[in-house]
Amino acid sequence: MKIAVFVKQVPDSAAKMTVADGKPNWGDAPLVINPWDEYAVEAALQLAEKHGGEVTAVTVGGEGAKEALKHALAMGCSQAVLISDPALSAPDSSAIAHVLAAAVKKLDGVDLAIFGKQAIDSDTGITAAMTARILGWPALTLVAAIQQLDPAAKTVRVERGIEEGRQIVDGKLPAVFSIAKDFGEPRYPSFMGIRKASKAEIPIWALADLGIAAPQSKVSWPEISAPPQREVSNEMITGGSADEIAAKLADKLIAEGVL
Amino acid sequence: MAGKIFVYVDHFKGKAMPASWEVVGAARKLAGEMGASVSAIVFGANAEALAQTAIHYGADEAFTAEDASLMDYRPEPYATLLSKLAKEHQPEAILFSTSTRSRELAAMTAIDLDSGVIPDVIDIKNEGGQLVATRPIYAGKLLSKVVCKTRPQVLTLRVRAFGKPVEDTGRSGTVTKVPAAMSEAEIPTKVANYATVEGRVSLGDAAVIISGGRGTSNNPNLTPPAEITDEKQKEIWRAQQGFKMIGELAEVLGAAIGASRAAVDAGYVPYAHQVGQTGKVVSPDLYIALGISGAIQHLAGMRTSKVIVAVNKDADAPIFKLARYGIVGDLNEIVPALTKALKERLHK
Numbered sequence: 001m002k003i004a005v006f007v008k009q010v011p012d013s014a015a016k017m018t019v020a021d022g023k024p025n026w027g028d029a030p031l032v033i034n035p036w037d038e039y040a041v042e043a044a045l046q047l048a049e050k051h052g053g054e055v056t057a058v059t060v061g062g063e064g065a066k067e068a069l070k071h072a073l074a075m076g077c078s079q080a081v082l083i084s085d086p087a088l089s090a091p092d093s094s095a096i097a098h099v100l101a102a103a104v105k106k107l108d109g110v111d112l113a114i115f116g117k118q119a120i121d122s123d124t125g126i127t128a129a130m131t132a133r134i135l136g137w138p139a140l141t142l143v144a145a146i147q148q149l150d151p152a153a154k155t156v157r158v159e160r161g162i163e164e165g166r167q168i169v170d171g172k173l174p175a176v177f178s179i180a181k182d183f184g185e186p187r188y189p190s191f192m193g194i195r196k197a198s199k200a201e202i203p204i205w206a207l208a209d210l211g212i213a214a215p216q217s218k219v220s221w222p223e224i225s226a227p228p229q230r231e232v233s234n235e236m237i238t239g240g241s242a243d244e245i246a247a248k249l250a251d252k253l254i255a256e257g258v259l
Numbered sequence: 260m261a262g263k264i265f266v267y268v269d270h271f272k273g274k275a276m277p278a279s280w281e282v283v284g285a286a287r288k289l290a291g292e293m294g295a296s297v298s299a300i301v302f303g304a305n306a307e308a309l310a311q312t313a314i315h316y317g318a319d320e321a322f323t324a325e326d327a328s329l330m331d332y333r334p335e336p337y338a339t340l341l342s343k344l345a346k347e348h349q350p351e352a353i354l355f356s357t358s359t360r361s362r363e364l365a366a367m368t369a370i371d372l373d374s375g376v377i378p379d380v381i382d383i384k385n386e387g388g389q390l391v392a393t394r395p396i397y398a399g400k401l402l403s404k405v406v407c408k409t410r411p412q413v414l415t416l417r418v419r420a421f422g423k424p425v426e427d428t429g430r431s432g433t434v435t436k437v438p439a440a441m442s443e444a445e446i447p448t449k450v451a452n453y454a455t456v457e458g459r460v461s462l463g464d465a466a467v468i469i470s471g472g473r474g475t476s477n478n479p480n481l482t483p484p485a486e487i488t489d490e491k492q493k494e495i496w497r498a499q500q501g502f503k504m505i506g507e508l509a510e511v512l513g514a515a516i517g518a519s520r521a522a523v524d525a526g527y528v529p530y531a532h533q534v535g536q537t538g539k540v541v542s543p544d545l546y547i548a549l550g551i552s553g554a555i556q557h558l559a560g561m562r563t564s565k566v567i568v569a570v571n572k573d574a575d576a577p578i579f580k581l582a583r584y585g586i587v588g589d590l591n592e593i594v595p596a597l598t599k600a601l602k603e604r605l606h607k
């Protein structure tokens with residue numbers, strides 16, 4: 001099987017965010033692979049281990065985004081590609097999706113394009129479905145489990161995590177997946193993997209290599225701000241027995257009108 | 260301008276997501292400002308009835324499709340039909356409530372229409388026909404204004420961020436039936452069936468959420484049954500007694516039960532309960548955090564709750580900074596006492 005997995009580099013989830021010069025600033029917090037994309041890599045590797053084949057990790061970003069690819073390589077991906085082009089300034093999700101769809105075509109013969117659920121910086125969660133639509137492939141999003149996959153017959157049955165539980169869907173390959181957390185915890189990079197990744201040559205593709213011009217962004221973000229400070233007047237409830245404290249709290253909650 | 264605003268009515272097997280009506284309300288308000296009309300779009304089971312309800316909540320008209328191929332939600336036939344309708348009617352905007360279905364449907368429809376998507380919006384201003392949306396980014400640590408320059412402007416609205424309109428059963432409007440846009444043979448997927456997930460909870464639209472963290476297992480006074488010998492299993496057993504106690508309080512308040520990631524990862528409760536950056540983002544009227552320290556990733560999922568209550572043994576726990584009411588104490592004592600106090604007061 002030929003699998004492409006898409007990863008993004010993002011500020012660590014513990015980063016304290018501020019706005020500097022109108023842009024998000026994460027201070028000295030590290031940049032890491034998007035946590036949801038680790039699940040996507042895990043799913044890709046499990047499938048390759050089971051059915052044979054190779055996994056290519058792909059990212060769109062600056063030179064620094066290679067670190068996310070190295071994490072994917074260290075987890076066990078066979079190769080990685082960085083897509084970087086100065087013409088891609090402030091790309092929105094649709095622009096990224098057009099680039100990723102072109103990358104899938106260039107990789108040629110991809111059976112599965114696997115995405116994370118959502119990027120934790122932009123919190124959009126739409127790139128997988130957009131890419132599927134551009135490719136004309138079925139979008140099997142929020143995959144929580146793969147019940148069956150037959151690379152020869154090109155059939156797949158997945159469980160999708162939805163609000164109401166699971167939707168079990170039969171689809172055909174090639175397809176786009178996004179992976180939900182229920183899939184299972186991603187592996188840690190092995191020591192050998194980290195060594196291999198640190199030596200890996202990561203090719204850089206420009207848009208010309210993909211045979212496309214810079215896709216037009218439809219959406220822009222004219223202003224980024226820190227959320228208004230929440231005015232919480234803290235009140236600690238103290239004194240007396242647990243029953244007395246609980247009674248005070250109960251009265252206050254009823255007075256708040258939230259029950 | 261006499262344009263239209265489309266509202267996609269999200270439902271599961273004919274039962275509407277309550278947030279769909281919030282979106283109808285938001286669209287009604289925008290339509291007033293823009294001189295536009297509101298068209299509800301309902302596909303699949305029970306579409307006729309849901310269309311009427313949408314009209315009661317503020318839609319001017321509705322388009323429905325009840326073809327057999329649309330009975331189960333699938334993104335391909337739904338997106339294809341939605342974009343076909345949008346091409347015919349050229350709406351200024353298509354609004355959805357944020358859900359697993361809407362995110363992908365919005366994404367695919369936008370690609371078909373060569374437009375963009377603004378997901379999970381918490382506020383919309385109309386500036387002369389151009390919508391200026393506000394949405395949280397970086398798990399709500401920052402806010403971003405976002406505009407879509409192309410048409411239609413495709414937005415999904417965060418659940419509970421827009422008020423629910425009043426239902427007016429006197430309102431009426433035309434309902435137009437439309438045929439499916441894809442034949443069954445053209446649809447690349449089939450829905451085999453559905454499965455319920457253990458511990459499934461409707462956290463998203465709950466007005467009250469009570470969450471337990473790692474602290475729920477800290478009840479040394481409880482002795483696990485003798486057959487449990489493994490330390491880890493003992494811990495889980497203790498936590499489950501803690502969550503049972505939380506369940507009783509939840510029962511009194513009609514609340515949903517949430518959890519921290521630590522509680523989920525330790526196996527106390529299933530992932531469906533997790534609140535936070537890699538769980539659910541919630542914004543209830545009341546959020547009670549029990550034995551949760553308040554890590555930044557947890558706060559990301561609940562910080563916009565109206566009233567936050569924290570119970571924690573550690574007076575320095577960061578959760579107290581966000582809490583309207585804090586109690587420094589043992590949840591094993593406070594929770595049963597609170598259940599009792601509220602039962603009395605709410606006459607349950």
Ligand SMILES: Cc1cc2nc3c(=O)[nH]c(=O)nc-3n(C[C@H](O)[C@H](O)[C@H](O)COP(=O)(O)OP(=O)(O)OC[C@H]3O[C@@H](n4cnc5c(N)ncnc54)[C@H](O)[C@@H]3O)c2cc1C
Nearest residue numbers: 472473474477519520521535536537538550552557572590
């Ligand atoms: C990429 C990433 C994503 C993450 N996503 C999430 C997420 O979505 N949601 C999430 O919650 N976390 C998330 N986390 C984890 C987060 O960083 C914390 O580890 C987690 O929230 C801690 O859970 P906790 O508060 O239950 O446990 P702890 O931090 O261990 O806190 C337990 C608390 O219980 C108190 N306590 C103990 N016993 C009692 C008692 N008897 N009575 C009262 N209080 C008691 C203690 O004082 C302590 O404050 C994420 C982390 C990463 C790296």
Ligand SMILES: Nc1ncnc2c1ncn2[C@@H]1O[C@H](COP(=O)(O)O)[C@@H](O)[C@H]1O
Nearest residue numbers: 006059060115116118119124125126127
């Ligand atoms: N710049 C990027 N490069 C590679 N993959 C990306 C990029 N942005 C998003 N993705 C993929 O799309 C998924 C969803 O992202 P988003 O729609 O931005 O929330 C991510 O989890 C990644 O798998």
